[in-house]
Amino acid sequence: MKASISATEHLKYFAPQIEKVSKSTKAWIVFLLMLIALGGVALYQQIAYGHIVTGMRDNVVWGLFIVNFIFLIGISYAGAILSGLLYIFNVQWRRPIVRISGLLTIAAGLIGPIFILLCIGRFDRMYYLFLYPRLQSPIIWDVMAICTYLVGAVLYLYLTLIRDFSLYSDAEFLNIPNWKRKLYKTLSLGYRGTEKQKSQLKSATRLLAIVMVPLVVIISSVLSWIFGMTLRPGWHSSIFGPYFVIASILTGVGVIIVIMWIFRRLYKLEDFLTDKHFTYMGFIMLVLAAGYGYFTFSEYLTGWFGSEKWDSEVMHKLFDPAQYGWWFLWSNLFAIVLPILVVAIPRLRKPGPITLAAALMVLAMWVKRYLIVVPTLETPLLPLQDTRTEYVHYAATWQEWALTVGGLASFLLIFIIFSKIVTIVPSSDYIDDEKVAKN
Amino acid sequence: MICFKINPVLASLSKMVPAMLLLLLWAAPVHLQAQDKPAANEETEEPAEEEEPSKIGSKMTLTVTQMPGDTVELQALLRAKIDKVWTTMPGKKVSFFAVGDEDETAIGEMTTNAKGIAALKFNASTTPLNAAGYHAFAARFGGDDELDESDGDANILKAKIELTPVKEDSSLTISLKVSAPSKDGDTPIAEADVVVYVKRMVGRLKVGEGTTDEDGNVEIEIPMDLAGDENGNLFITAYIEDFEEYGNIAATTVQPWGKPVSYKIEELPQALWSPHPPSWMVITFFVLMAAVWGHYGIVVYKLSQIKRAG
Numbered sequence: 120m121k122a123s124i125s126a127t128e129h130l131k132y133f134a135p136q137i138e139k140v141s142k143s144t145k146a147w148i149v150f151l152l153m154l155i156a157l158g159g160v161a162l163y164q165q166i167a168y169g170h171i172v173t174g175m176r177d178n179v180v181w182g183l184f185i186v187n188f189i190f191l192i193g194i195s196y197a198g199a200i201l202s203g204l205l206y207i208f209n210v211q212w213r214r215p216i217v218r219i220s221g222l223l224t225i226a227a228g229l230i231g232p233i234f235i236l237l238c239i240g241r242f243d244r245m246y247y248l249f250l251y252p253r254l255q256s257p258i259i260w261d262v263m264a265i266c267t268y269l270v271g272a273v274l275y276l277y278l279t280l281i282r283d284f285s286l287y288s289d290a291e292f293l294n295i296p297n298w299k300r301k302l303y304k305t306l307s308l309g310y311r312g313t314e315k316q317k318s319q320l321k322s323a324t325r326l327l328a329i330v331m332v333p334l335v336v337i338i339s340s341v342l343s344w345i346f347g348m349t350l351r352p353g354w355h356s357s358i359f360g361p362y363f364v365i366a367s368i369l370t371g372v373g374v375i376i377v378i379m380w381i382f383r384r385l386y387k388l389e390d391f392l393t394d395k396h397f398t399y400m401g402f403i404m405l406v407l408a409a410g411y412g413y414f415t416f417s418e419y420l421t422g423w424f425g426s427e428k429w430d431s432e433v434m435h436k437l438f439d440p441a442q443y444g445w446w447f448l449w450s451n452l453f454a455i456v457l458p459i460l461v462v463a464i465p466r467l468r469k470p471g472p473i474t475l476a477a478a479l480m481v482l483a484m485w486v487k488r489y490l491i492v493v494p495t496l497e498t499p500l501l502p503l504q505d506t507r508t509e510y511v512h513y514a515a516t517w518q519e520w521a522l523t524v525g526g527l528a529s530f531l532l533i534f535i536i537f538s539k540i541v542t543i544v545p546s547s548d549y550i551d552d553e554k555v556a557k558n
Numbered sequence: 559m560i561c562f563k564i565n566p567v568l569a570s571l572s573k574m575v576p577a578m579l580l581l582l583l584w585a586a587p588v589h590l591q592a593q594d595k596p597a598a599n600e601e602t603e604e605p606a607e608e609e610e611p612s613k614i615g616s617k618m619t620l621t622v623t624q625m626p627g628d629t630v631e632l633q634a635l636l637r638a639k640i641d642k643v644w645t646t647m648p649g650k651k652v653s654f655f656a657v658g659d660e661d662e663t664a665i666g667e668m669t670t671n672a673k674g675i676a677a678l679k680f681n682a683s684t685t686p687l688n689a690a691g692y693h694a695f696a697a698r699f700g701g702d703d704e705l706d707e708s709d710g711d712a713n714i715l716k717a718k719i720e721l722t723p724v725k726e727d728s729s730l731t732i733s734l735k736v737s738a739p740s741k742d743g744d745t746p747i748a749e750a751d752v753v754v755y756v757k758r759m760v761g762r763l764k765v766g767e768g769t770t771d772e773d774g775n776v777e778i779e780i781p782m783d784l785a786g787d788e789n790g791n792l793f794i795t796a797y798i799e800d801f802e803e804y805g806n807i808a809a810t811t812v813q814p815w816g817k818p819v820s821y822k823i824e825e826l827p828q829a830l831w832s833p834h835p836p837s838w839m840v841i842t843f844f845v846l847m848a849a850v851w852g853h854y855g856i857v858v859y860k861l862s863q864i865k866r867a868g
Contacts, residue, residue, distance in 0.1 A: 253830065270854060271854060309867075327854075
């Protein structure tokens with residue numbers, strides 16, 4: 120719509136989104152809460168009976184929980200780096216995407232680390248990591264990095280919301296309860312759009328956007344180093360840092376495209392989330408998929424060519440159709456080839472096909488995380504004798520799947536709650552347009 | 559007609575059944591209680607003497623190992639059957655004796671270890687043989703508050719292993735001669751199974767085995783790639799277990815045939831468990847954290863400025 124739309128008009132358009140909760144949304148929330156409750160039952164069992172209820176054993180000590188953690192925290196990193204880059208380069212079509220990226224950053228960033236708590240045997244002792252840290256441990260690097268990152272992500276999202284909060288609190292036509300209006304007023308910090316406030320806010324946002332980009336690259340690499348610093352086949356690789364960074368951003372871009380499509384359908388946002396946005400995001404996805412494909416090829420070619428004993432063992436598992444071969448092939452086709460093809464062919468370059476390709480790519484990237492974590496752990500460096508099959512081979516139990524579904528439901532619930540507090544497309548961005556139009 | 563007459567009787571009986579049951583329920587415990595108590599008119603008997611709690615029976619097994627230089631090791635294993643399972647008994651005193659034809663001589667007293675074994679090593683050169691030419695030994699446990707006494711004995715003929723290490727360019731061999739010494743000279747022991755062990759940090763590692771020929775000789779090859787102590791020394795033991803009337807026979811030698819391995823715990827600069835991280839890591843970590851959190855501080859300061867201007 121309307122390049123000349125005013126901020127007020129924009130807010131009026133989006134008012135229903137934050138004013139009321141529709142019946143279908145309520146039903147959706149109830150459904151999500153039921154899934155979370157199912158996860159709660161699984162968690163109770165895990166606490167009551169211990170990790171024996173999971174498929175994790177002596178050799179395969181990481182399973183779905185770590186896969187979910189890497190997947191979600193990667194998505195979060197992608198949201199942060201994308202919104203930061205779009206802001207720094209002042210990309211004009213960023214407006215509807217920046218807010219989604221920001222919300223994605225927080226929702227995924229909050230849920231991802233919970234899976235770490237689920238994975239460790241005694242999560243009640245988690246605080247020991249802070250009381251007795253060993254700086255030479257990559258686990259500590261990751262704990263510190265995630266904490267630092269989450270603070271930055273919350274700060275950055277808050278900075279991008281201050282002008283909106285000010286707008287919401289002043290908009291008398293908004294039919295919202297008093298507590299909500301007071302909340303908006305408090306959170307707006309008395310922002311009135313004075314020159315000094317604008318200048319402070321702009322410089323703070325720009326500063327944090329610049330910080331967030333390298334920060335995300337570093338902490339995403341730190342996450343990869345948890346694997347890369349070990350001498351395990353399939354993990355001990357110098358390109359794991361950039362490989363994880365690009366995989367995270369690719370997955371995050373895919374999730375943003377899917378969310379854009381859902382919100383576009385849900386709130387009839389065709390005028391704001393236009394075909395152009397999908398095309399541009401598709402181009403970003405194409406470039407990232409190509410880069411990810413390059414890293415993947417480089418990683419596995421090096422391992423295959425070297426024929427080092429244990430690397431070959433893992434490689435055999437990944438290439439053998441009777442083991443993980445089909446999953447490996449499928450994950451690479453859908454994560455690399457499909458996004459490139461769909462975006463490269465002009466006829467397919469439309470929101471529907473791009474979203475479908477993005478969704479399949481996201482799914483494939485989850486599978487890829489599984490293929491990074493599990494086959495390596497199923498390849499012990501010492502020969503095992505008289506060991507039960509389930510100690511060497513991993514199979515997720517219903518409790519792990521229930522907690523995975525519960526985590527996904529929590530992620531979606533956070534998104535829904537956020538979408539009831541702030542507009543999906545920032546209304547404040549249109550204030551400047553309004554003034555320009557008046558002048 | 560008969561039915562008419564019987565029915566009232568049955569009816570009255572059926573009414574009585576519950577009352578009878580109640581009576582039975584009351585009477586039975588009272589009756590049983592009465593059986594337990596002494597009769598009122600009986601004289602109260604003297605309280606019976608408290609019976610001593612019965613002790614648990616114990617069992618002792620004595621094994622004898624002969625070593626070079628007339629050294630003999632006696633090992634007494636003390637066990638007791640608790641809940642139908644033979645359980646080793648630690649902390650019990652066991653006395654050892656050399657048994658002669660007419661009398662016995664105390665050799666010493668040892669306490670059983672955690673595995674229920676009391677071991678005593680001594681020089682048997684002066685211990686007399688009995689009339690049949692055997693060394694006879696006995697071990698006794700005198701019993702205590704829990705366990706009954708028990709004893710074990712063993713009679714052995716004297717035997718020895720002579721061990722000669724042979725080092726060649728491409729092999730390490732232990733040459734063994736097993737014989738029974740007597741007044742007339744050494745008699746070779748044939749068909750004896752010999753196992754060679756190397757002492758490890760925990761327990762021992764079997765590295766070879768063989769059987770003596772008619773001259774009592776056998777050669778056993780030793781692997782060349784074994785880890786030794788910090789000087790490369792290997793503690794090699796040839797062992798014959800419970801062979802005929804000779805009991806156990808053993809001989810040990812120390813040879814510098816292993817690869818020197820130092821077991822000193824040294825601080826590894828790159829180990830996760832080393833007490834301090836490397837300086838560069840500490841500096842990098844704090845510089846990065848300070849840079850990021852410093853920027854956060856600036857942002858928070860700017861937020862406070864926005865609030866102040868509001």
